[in-house]
Amino acid sequence: MAEIRPFKALRPHNEYAAQVASRPYDVLNSDEARKEAGTNLLSFLHVTKAEIDLDPAVDVHSDEVYQKAKENLQHLVDRKVLFFEEYPCYYIYELAWKGRTQTGLVCLSSVADYFNDIIKKHEFTRPEKEQDRISHMAAIRAQTGNVFMACKDIKDLNDVFEQCKKDNNAAYYFTAEDGVTHSVWVVNSIPTIDILTNIFKEKVPFTYIADGHHRAASAARVSQQFPDNEEAQYFLTTIFPANQLAILDYNRVVKDLNGLSEEAFMQKLNEEFEVEKKDSAVSPSQLHQFGMLLNNQWYLLTAKEGSYKTDPIGVLDVTILQDNILDKILGISDPRTDTRVDFVGGIRGLSELEKRVSSGEMKVAFSLHPVSIQQLFDIADSGNVMPPKSTWFEPKLRDGLLTHCF
Secondary structure, three states: OOOEEOEOOEEEOHHHHHHHOEOOHHHOOHHHHHHHHOOOOOOOHHHHOHHHHOOOOOOOOOHHHHHHHHHHHHHHHHOOOEEEOOOOEEEEEEEEEOOEEEEEEEEEEEHHHHHOOOEEOOOOOOHHHHHHHHHHHHHHOEEOOOEEEEEOOOHHHHHHHHHHHHHOOOOEEEEOOOOOEEEEEEEOOHHHHHHHHHHHHHHOOOEEEEEOHHHHHHHHHHHHHOOOOOHHHEEEEEEEEHHHOOEEOEEEEEOOOOOOOHHHHHHHHOOOEEEEEEOOOOOOOOOOEEEEEEOOEEEEEEEOOOOOOOOOOOOOHHHHHHHHHHHOOOOOOOOOOOOOEEEEEHHHOHHHHHHHHHOOOOOEEEEEOOOOHHHHHHHHHHOOOOOOOOOEEOOOOOEOOOEEEO
């Protein structure tokens, strides 16, 4: 069963929360982070992407960057922008965006659970991306990146969330510039802490990484560098019951038709798809349907029965698109390394696909139906991994509101 525990978070005083909170380090490059932090000296980007305070010529993976992160974190503590919680607590984190809310539990998850596959994964990680966060964590002795996790629905868990929100005022409540409202409640009641711990101990056999595989893998490796440090044997997570989550589409754009004429390309498509012209942008309403934009014309593609496998991986729309179009027709066998294909998160909308194609930058675009949370669970339970860029979770947790130090 899943092991979680409360912790003494390093967190901002209420009046600084909105200024401190920053978007996750891995959704911004250095230039974007430098621009976003701007003149805000309290932005947590000064900790998570400390290269913004150094000469742009400095290697972002140099020890100078990680030492600057350590210095900047200590500066926020010294200035009393951040403080340490007096007692171990859980935290309830609610995000509200575009008319829906999702509520999760901020806690520490066990590194042992990560290694023993109690914490399920569905993506491969890249060593160079792991090493960046390993160096960052080891230098500042803290986990600043929250791992976004899920568990199967437990009514008791949702009930505790609602009761805590009803009985207590939020420690933080603000709306960020992207329109997402962030609310955090501190759970410091010992009986409630015990209830939450026992719910996981008794009713949650597995948890699932939804977003943050590199952060989790890095924390696990850091724990091996500090085997005698009890705090390092746990890492920062926020766990959402499945009914709280929505996965957005993750779309594809391709630079060329692999030497085919448009007519030849369409003929090949007809072998395994029903193809129908549409008058407007296509956002597929069901599985195994795809939107396609070619030469300013939208099409609805429906995979023909028997044209795809029915195992947990083969049945995914990202797999059907990859196998039957990107690989078979367009010659893109490895989307991780092939520069002819790019990925567009659903947060950008179909207008981004139209922009990329109409500009001539890309030749053809494909819109997909989102992967379901149940499909994610099925694949993780089977021990398989999803194709790259299969899921896009939005809204995202903010860095800096709750940090775990070790």
